Amino acid sequence: MSFTEIKHRLRARSEYGLRLAAMEDVGRRYGGGTHDSALPQVGLFWRYVFIPCFRRVPWSTKRKAMRALKMTARDWPEDARRFGEPWRPPARASQETGR
């Protein structure tokens, strides 16, 4: 199995487990109209180690970690300005095409 495939599987598995856990929590909060999920549960490691640990880490740290692990897109400009920043055209496009 290639490194890309391993990363693909890891992401799919972790996302699936996190989504299942979130569905349980959100479903409990809203109550009526939801059922017990029939989606297959994830393994014990994901359920009792990965998900609780992931939830404890602040989002800003998670974002930095995902970037460091090269899980986020590269060769893409982050487009959104932060609160209070004026809009600016994308750097490359403004220099080369004046878009």
Place this chain on the structure above:
Amino acid sequence: MSERLIVIGGGGSGTAAATIAKRVNPDMHVTLFSEFPDIAYSPCGIPYAHGREIPEFKDLFLSTVQRYVDDGLDMRMETTVTDIDLARRTVTARNAHEGFDKLILCTGFVWEQPDVPGVNLEGLHYVKDIRRAMEFDKEIDSMKRAVVIGGMWLGVEMSGALARRGLEVQFIDDGPWLLSELVDPDVAEPAQEALEKLGVNVRTGTRLLGFEGSGGRVRAVSSSAGELECDVAVVCLHKLPNTSLARAIGLKLGTIGAVVVDDHMRTSAPGVWAAGDLIEVPHGLSMLPIGGLTGSHAYAQGRVAGANAAGEDRSYDPVWIPWGFMAGDYTIGGFSIGETLAEAMGIPYVIAKGVGVSRARYFPGAARTHVKLLAEPDTLRLIGGQLHGGEGIKERCDFLAFVAKRGATLEDLAWMENIYSPPIGALFEPIQIAAQTGLAEQARRREQVTA
């Protein structure tokens, strides 16, 4: 000799790429290969043609192959590309080689197949090719019962369509509520009610176990809720990137198994671009690569790839994904993320909820519009939302995705301007109401903390 561009794939992204490339550089020789006989039709309209909301399938065809030929494109219909040789710059189709200088891959998606017994039975229907859909449409009149499998929006649309045609429809989904991968339970609830009003039996929390056949044809769907008899099983699971050619030529694949491109739709191979459902693009909030987006995303990506292959310099932004569709007669939509996904990713958020009306309250046809916005707790910057109601949901989701991308906050939305004209808009815009309510809630909490 003019430059040669080959586009593989005749869906939204491929058609857009070929058309724009020719428009940008009329001297370029542009060849489009498609395995299908038709071009420029709307696959997204198929459920509505089945439901007879669109009277005839021919209404879904927006253009003809001949029109593209007249525009100077070399159209190779019903021609499957079986091999690409990047070193020699050739593609192989029907045992003949065709040279290229530049290549755009738009090979789209394949449907996820359920991993259960009986998937090879006849009578399992996947919505994709319009010719197959037209054949299926003729069969519907002789059918009585359908089971629709899968928690994605196509399943909801197909359930509504088949119910409108008078079939007894069972919708099964293993999630805890309707469309649980996409929508929050408070938005799913009215959507489910709308489907039930059409007669669809919605069974969430129900697992598909297999397909039971008789004489090689499906006769029932075996599920955790028992055996559900049917004349057809419509399978609507996930869209998977069709990367077989991309893999064969060694293009870099990403963490969702789709082709990695940069903001110019360039792949890892020089002179090769890709667009549409086979690629992954970053989500604007997290910058995590995602895929399997809408037809409008595929089309826009195709335009960027085509323009760049023809010599322009266009970039594509990370996506904030406005989405929306009909569940029966009810509209649901959203953008970016909802509560469930925010919880899953561990993104902190505050919620701003409000209900307004789509027109002046007294004007006939006014519909309640429910708005739920998610914002960052510290800056109140918009990060997602989900809406439901009647008219105007689509436009609001488009608007919200755009302003979220530009960094709008709940404060901005609470004081936004809006159109007040009784037949088309109420005095108080529902988005404003939600944002105002959210701000008031935040102020109340701050007071509680300081007290």
